[in-house]
Amino acid sequence: MSDAVVDSLRQVVADTYALIGQLHICHWNVRGTSFFSLHTAFEEQYTELFAAVDEIAERIRAKGALAPGGLSNLAKMAGIEEIAENAPAVDMVKHLVKANEKLLADLKTARDHAGEANDSETEDMMIARMQVHEKTVWMLKSYLE
Ligand SMILES: [Fe+2]
Secondary structure, three states, rough: OOOOHHHHHHHHHHHHHHHHHHHHHHHHHHHOOHHHHHHHHHHHHHHHHHHHHHHHHHHHHOOOOOOOOOHHHHHHOOOOOOOOOOOOOOHHHHHHHHHHHHHHHHHHHHHHHHHOOOOOOHHHHHHHHHHHHHHHHHHHHHHHO
């Protein structure tokens, strides 16, 4: 089964998973004077995303379609760039701003498709996810100021 809502939700799942992977690289490898705050912040973010991606994948199932999975499969679908292991902390934060903004664009697409399909439950879920990522972008950008 393929429709615009399901397709856009599958993209959100792939990119959310990719962002979790990027947050892990940053959590493990961040170095410098802001180590403790960033190490902790990245963990909070991937922990929240790990719960969220499960809800989104199960929303796809509730709509009668199949959820994407598997690292190589998700990597092929995802549109999130990858950061180098030795990147400086500031570059990690800039990278995560871009990744969150890409995810926000995906979420907006899914929200709009859900609205057009009168699927208020999916629309509501996407709005809630957008609120989380907008807050994250604000926090990451505040770090860079
Ligand atoms: Fe850890």
